Amino acid sequence: MVDLSAITRPVGRLVATAQNGLEVLRYGGLETGAVPSPFQIVQSVPMYRLRRYFPPDARPGAKPAGPPVLMVHPMMMSADMWDVTREEGAVGILHRAGLDPWVIDFGSPDKVEGGMQRNLADHVVALSEAIDTVKEVAGHDVHLAGYSQGGMFCYQTAAYRRSRDLASIIAFGAPVDTLAALPLNLPAGLAVGAADFMADHVFSRIDIPGWLARTGFQMLDPIKTAQARVEFLMQLHDREALLPREQQRRFLASEGWIAWSGPAISELLKQFIAHNRMMTGGFAIHGQLVTLSDITCPVLAVVGEVDDIGQPPSVRGIKRAAPQADVYEYLLRAGHFGLVVGSKASQQTWPTVAGWVKWLEGGGDMPDGVEPMALQAQEHIESGVSLTSRVAHGATAATEMAFGVARSAAGALVSANKSARSLAVETARTLPRLARLGQISDHTRISLGRIMSEQVRGAPDGEFLLYDGRVHTYEAVDRRINNVVRGLIEVGVRQGTRVGVLMETRPSALVAIAALSRLGAVAVLMPPDVDLATAARLGAVSEIIADPTHLEAARTLPMRVLVLGGGDTRDLHVPDDADVVDMEQIDPDQVALPGWYRPNPGLARDLAFIAFSSVGGDLVARQITNYRWALSAFGTASAANLGRTDTVYCLTPLHHQSGLLVSLGGAVVGGTRIALSRELRPDRFVQEIRQYGVSVVSYTWAMLREIIDDPSFRLAGGHPVRLFIGSGMPTGLWKRVVEIFEPAHVVEFFATPDGQAVLANVSGAKIGSKGRALPGGGQVELAAYDPDYDLILEDDRGFVRRAAANEVGVLLARPRGPVDPTASVKRGVFAPADTWVSSEYLFRRDEDGDYWLVDNRGSVIHTPRGPVYATPISDAVGCIGAVDVAVTYGIEAGGRQLAVTALALCPGGSIPTAELTETLCHLPVGNPPDIVHVVSDIELSASYRPLISPLRAAGVPRPSRRNSWYLDTDTNSYKRLTVAVRAELTGGPDDAPAQNDSQLQPRAQQ
Structure with a gap:
């Protein structure tokens, strides 16, 4: 007898496959009959719509809503992700748990006027406004929950608000330390360069449409994407088997993806990948500098054990970045999307989130699996979730042993190549600077104003000046400099004029110094705490620029006072007959530039600045040429390996040589940001280095003693500082600084007053050593010395004898550029007719070639x-x-x-x-x-x-x-x-x- 089922079953399967396939082709998927969860639009503005799901019954006696949870989607994904399936979606599960679910919907920017011009700051500010609305309507502090980049928005907004009105943050696979572990196990050095390039040259011109966002997401895990498609085709005949996952499949395959604006991508790449500002701090939200260290509310980070996008080391960076917050984690063996959507999310993630909220609200115990997050090592190991791990998880075919072997091999390869990559990056930065420094001659046009102009042309929108919690771009600072140049021309200042600068450390002081350089005038940097009349006489000052704070002190001098800074609406309260010019009242657009004006005319040999120091109680003027400035600026940038990811914290006043030559000079040449501090304030030091994302701190002598010895000083958690640069730090203080700020180290400089000899201890390994001659600077030698007779010793031929290892000698420098007329010049020193300048400092040189200061010859x-x-x-x-x-x-x-x-x-x-x-x-x-x-x-x-x-x-x-x-x-x-x-x-x-x-x-x- 013939078994008809053997014939009908394949035919029925074929027919079902054809019917279901036709439905998928026509409608994009199978009709599930599911309806979305109910919600009302509480707020609708061009930037977003605020949804409240399962709005509570407003009738008297109705059950009140629970604690509000505001959920945030990433920019490339639709806000419907929180309600992919009503029964297993986030909003439904949280509602059944007694919570009040809210969702912010940024919409699709390509369908909103001006939407493709949105940047990251727009999203953060919008989310902050939505929090205000939820708090006002619900009458309760908000639990903020975000997935992937939405979690990054949550962190950034919490920092922006300083946790105001926030009960907690729940972040799902949200990267914080983006360089700790990158998708596809990309090396951090490669990612930084690529992100900078893409931000400046690609996404500044194009946007990402929704289909491309979907494709990019799927390509991050191509094996899993291909596996899901094959499984769908293999089960296409079984409608009942497909329906439970159909909405999730359709969401990921087509419906869940929206466009991504170019400015937002560019800002993400630059601030949070290339510069890693989530970890270091100092990212800008509409000009306001923000740091995650200001987060104080509890944090729950949901970590995907096999998440390749929000890799565990990157997600766990929140512990170090937010030292004031209580940070917990919930570890789930899932991929990136599986953290929030799917069976594991419905069974584990969302019940845990509900339990977390109830625990914080005092209505239950801490959920199982939620544990305090441990502080992980700060060093970027670049190992993350390896390719072998993704293959093993996606195909479930590799054994644990094979996985471990592959991971170990990858780790060994990373370790072997890490130093080579670091060296390559450092060399790429340093060699062009040293080459340029070596090419400078007396007639080379180089100055502070000229380097500023070069940086503006290279990165007009690059962040440059940080002050009082605000950030100013190169273009904005340069525009202000040019305006001040026009004002100086209007009042009669010409090239070569010596103009005193009597100002506190503030943006207008930096602008004044740079404007005088651009004009070709000489900036005479007058310390406020010295005899101003003597300083004016020594500097041959013809007029003086002052800020309103020092106006009265400047008016005691018999010369015209030019007042700059403080805004154009302040009242200077000066008599009508006073010789005072308010520079802020000059309209630069009305100033006609004279024929003689050429911007940045300064040559290397030209006098650029005059600074002051005290020798034996007497005030001494130090002349600084453009070459002397360039030597210190390029040398600092090279020795400290400064780049665009750095922020230099200028603690020293700009009128001090260290502030002018090291802090400002190094920052301008390095293309870094410079953060100006009004004054040394121990109570603000830690807060500012985190707020500004400071990676390099400048100092002079025992300055840092005022910080670390202050009873209010506390350094809890991580910090962004990698270097301290300056001169004169006492050895004991040096030891304590590197211990407290580990793994940062100190780069100690030594420069003679005339700048002919510059030494730098670049490695910081030998505490107290002045290091070696700065590459690109002048040649130095030690002349053997007899301290009893105060004589430089000669050899049998009558030439100066070079000091042996650990023998005391006088430091000599082969001069480059103009020689100070008061310098001690020696000729015929080591060879006939050679010329050297004696620094009059005594040094010894150890067996490794490092120099150690011994004393001044006269001391x-x-x-x-x-x-x-x-x-x-x-x-x-x-x-x-x-x-x-x-x-x-x-x-x-x-x-x-x-x-x-x-x-x-x-x-x-x-x-x-x-x-x-x-x-x-x-x-x-x-x-x-x-x-x-x-x-x-x-x-x-x-x-x-x-x-x-x-x-x-x-x-x-x-x-x-x-x-x-x-x-x-x-x-x-x-x-x-x-x-x-x-x-x-x-x-x-x-x-x-x-x-x-x-x-x-x-x-x-x-």
Whole structure:
């Protein structure tokens, strides 16, 4: 008998396949009969529509709505993703759990007027406005939930609002540390360059249509996409099997994708991939600088174990980026889309989210699987979810052993190539700068104004100046500079005119300095805390630019005052007959440029700036040519490897040489952002480095001591700083800075006043070393030196002898560019007719070729025991853990010189005598001091240099029970200083009583 089912079954299957296939071809999918969840539009504006799902019954006695959850979709995906299936979708599950689901719908930008011009900031501001509406309508703080880039919006908006009105953040597969692990396991170095290029040259011109967004998403996991299509075709005959997943399939295949505006993509690539500003901070929302460290509400990060887009290391970056928030995670073995849509999402994700909200609202226990997130390593390992992992998860064919082997091999390959990539990136930045520096001659046109113009042409929309929480682009700053140039021309300033600049560190001061450079005039940088009349005389100032704060001080000088800054509506309150010009009242558009004006005319040999320093209590003018500025600027940018991803935090005033040459110069040449600080404020330091995303901090001398010794200083969680750059940092402070700000390190510079010799400790490995000659700068040598006779030593042929390793020598520099007329010029030094400039500084060079400062030639302390050099002593005792700052100086007593070292201790610090002996009796060069004593504090100058004169004026230290010692030359060890010993050292009776040790407590404890 014939089995008819053997014939009818294949035929029926074929017919069902044809019918279902025809329906898919005609309608895009199978008709499921599902209806969307009900919602009402609470707010509708061009940027978004705000939906409230399952709106509560407004009749009296109706059950009130639960805590509101506002859900945020990524830009390329439709807001309907939260309601793909009514029974298993997010809004339905949350509603059944007793919550109040809301959804922000940004719509499809290609269907809205001006939509394709939207940027990321527009979305953040819109979401912030939606939060205000939800809070007002629901009367309850909002739980903010976002998927993928929607989660990034949630973080950014919470930071923008400083968590105001937010009960918590729930982020699903939302990358934070984007460079920790990239899709397709792309190397971070490659991704940064590609993202910058695409942002500047591709997406600044085009947008992404919806079909391309869908294709790109599917190509991130092509195996899974192909597998899903094959499974759909294989089951096309079985309608009942397909229907439960049909809405999800249609959403991913076609209906769920919307266009993506070019400006938004460009900003995403530049700020959050190339510059990784979610981690470092300092991203701009409509000009306001924002940092995730301002998030204080609880955070739940849902992590996909096999998520290739929001990879686990990247998602977990929120723990370090938001140190003030309580951060939790929920780990789910799912891919990117499976976190929020599908069976695992309906069974695990959304019940967990509901439990999280109830737990925070005090209505239940913490959901199972939710755990506090551990702090992961900061270093970018670039391993993430590897290709082998995606293959194993998608095809479910690879064994765990094969997966582990493949991952280990990939990790080894990454480690082997990481240093090579870093070196290639650094070389690509550094070599062009050094090559350009080497090509500069006396007649080369180069100046601050010229480099600024080059940066504007290269990146007009690039962020440059950060101040008071706002960001200004290169184009905006350059436009302001040109306007000020026109104002200066209007009041009669010409090329070569010396103009005093008396201003606090603010944008208008930077603009004034750059405008004078562009005009070809000389900016005389006048410190507000010196004798202004003397500074004006030494700088040969003909007129002065001042801000409103220093107007009255400037008016004491017999010259015209040009007032700049403070806006054009302020009242200067000056008499009508006062010789004061309000520059803000000059309309630059009405100024006709004269025929002689050429922008940026300055040559390398031309005088560009005059700065001031104090030598022996006297004010000294330091002339800075354009070449001298360029040498420091290009050298800083090269030594610190500055690039567009960096932000330089300028703590030093712009009138200080370090602020002008290192901070501003390095930032302009490096194309980095520069953040100006009004003043050194320990209570704002941590907040500002996070708000601005500071990667490089500039300093002078003991400046950072004011930060880390302040009782209010707290550094909880991560920080963006990678470098501290400056000069003169004491060794003890150096050690504490690198310990506190690990893994950041210090790049210490040394430059002679005339700029002929510049050294840099680039690696930071040898604390206290000045490093080596800056590449691209002048050649330096050490001339052997006899300290007893203060002579440079010669060899048998009459030439200067080069100092041997660890021998004290005078630092000589082969001059480049103009030589200061007061410089000590030597000829016929190492060869006939050669020319060298003596720096008058003493150094030693160790076996590796690194230079260590010993002393100034005129400051060597000549004791009966031999020469005593101040710097090696201060460096050595500074490395004792209890020592905060140390200085060494000479005192005349009993007809001879005594070498004295003064120590300021850290809070709670004390020094054992044995440690002092061990430290000082093994100096690399020179002799130890006669007396060591502890002081309550060491005064600092305006530039934070430790002052010796107040200590020297106090005379020979008095004895104390625990805080003063003398060198016993018989035993070569230190012992307690007594009244009798002090009398012997001073050569007479001691009339000074013993000092009370309670008066010598560290300043932080007094």
